[in-house]
Amino acid sequence: MSRKDRKIILIAQCLVNPYCRVHILGQNFGLSQQLVNYLMERKVGVIQYCCPETTAMGLMRNPQGRQQYDNIFFRNHCKELLKVPLLMVREFLKNKYRLVAFVGLENSPTCGVHWGKHKINKYRTESLHPVDDPQPNEPALRGIMVEILAEELSLDGVACPFLEFPALSAPDSEKRAQFWELLQRTIEPYRYDDAAAPAEDTTVDAADPAPKSEQR
Numbered sequence: 499m500s501r502k503d504r505k506i507i508l509i510a511q512c513l514v515n516p517y518c519r520v521h522i523l524g525q526n527f528g529l530s531q532q533l534v535n536y537l538m539e540r541k542v543g544v545i546q547y548c549c550p551e552t553t554a555m556g557l558m559r560n561p562q563g564r565q566q567y568d569n570i571f572f573r574n575h576c577k578e579l580l581k582v583p584l585l586m587v588r589e590f591l592k593n594k595y596r597l598v599a600f601v602g603l604e605n606s607p608t609c610g611v612h613w614g615k616h617k618i619n620k621y622r623t624e625s626l627h628p629v630d631d632p633q634p635n636e637p638a639l640r641g642i643m644v645e646i647l648a649e650e651l652s653l654d655g656v657a658c659p660f661l662e663f664p665a666l667s668a669p670d671s672e673k674r675a676q677f678w679e680l681l682q683r684t685i686e687p688y689r690y691d692d693a694a695a696p697a698e699d700t701t702v703d704a705a706d707p708a709p710k711s712e713q714r
């Protein structure tokens with residue numbers, strides 16, 4: 499791979515504007531700063547889509563599960579929001595840039611890459627809390643926006659790794675360390691001896707349900 503390769507990355511908006519997140523869940527500006535600095539230092543151009551939840555329900559929304567967002571109106575809304583960012587992606591690809599990855603957000607019913615199974619709350623609707631004992635045969639389930647993004651990229655014949663920003667994981671957690679390593683592998687695969695197959699365990703075809711190693 500050429501060391502002159504020009505790179506872009508597609509990300510969820512709250513990764514650069516943490517205020518978009520559900521207000522009672524808090525914001526992590528430090529982690530966003532770390533991510534943005536990392537990308538800028540490596541000259542990775544950022545394309546973001548507008549936060550689907552904020553543009554549908556505003557900043558004072560409450561936390562909800564994936565079940566509540568899984569409806570035709572919200573899906574249409576996500577599809578509309580993706581139109582311009584995906585035109586941007588297409589234009590960059592046409593001009594020989596490389597789409598290194600999409601980065602979503604851990605445990606988001608909208609922009610999460612591995613939503614999985616969650617607890618049902620007292621109102622008999624899905625909560626934000628994952629079940630304590632996920633079974634290996636349960637579907638990984640992506641957030642609604644990520645599901646639509648995968649479909650749209652697939653229609654364009656574009657495949658790229660889908661990564662998940664570990665905003666909820668502890669700074670010294672394995673998940674955080676894994677994220678940074680995977681990001682580096684996608685951005686600078688030539689640094690790795692196994693560059694011919696840099697991210698077999700994480701690089702997903704946009705049409706696939708989830709990275710093989712993450713399927714549950």
Ligand code: SF4
Nearest residue numbers: 511512519549606609
């Ligand atoms: S994860 Fe997606 S929906 Fe949630 S705040 Fe971020 S951009 Fe908005």
